[in-house]
Amino acid sequence: EAGVAQSPRYKIIEKRQSVAFWCNPISGHATLYWYQQILGQGPKLLIQFQNNGVVDDSQLPKDRFSAERLKGVDSTLKIQPAKLEDSAVYLCASSLMQGASSNEQFFGPGTRLTVL
């Protein structure tokens, strides 16, 4: 079974520029997550989709971050404009079940973003 795919793996941009990340979850997985992981910290949930609807985006900085999951499959996360503090690894994960508290999440390799 193919895993969660993410691209690009690395991205370097200057502050105030825009950037977009792409994620393709495991086929059939209803739930998709975007996390931000700052160096030395645990992943922080930015947004969670169930199929193509948003179930939680409470920690997404909506003035600069946006995400969509068209057709309930792959997803893009965009930052516009980027700030220095956005430098982090952006992880995408997916899980099979809907509405269950025991969901095992499968993570992609992440995109390492550096904002100069």
Next chain:
Amino acid sequence: SQQGEEDPQALSIQEGENATMNCSYKTSINNLQWYRQNSGRGLVHLILIRSNEREKHSGRLRVTLDTSKKSSSLLITASRAADTASYFCATDAPTSGTYKYIFGTGTRLKVLA
């Protein structure tokens, strides 16, 4: 906000020794999960323990859960160099009719050959 706090933040042991790391959390949970993250990679699910379970085993892993103390521990027995990684606990929290997961700060484990 991060609900889980792991300790120690970093741990260095010799190959063959056991490694124990702890996770404390703040609110009631249904499940607690442990994940491993190798340097530069995504996280990998290790084990899930439900709130009505006190102990669970998987290979060289042993997880305990004490809901009265809101804490969990992960024990890796007979450690190997390949166990070098960061380990995170994740607790569930209800959101919009489903659940989200809140990760702790992680323990960085280094196993010396």
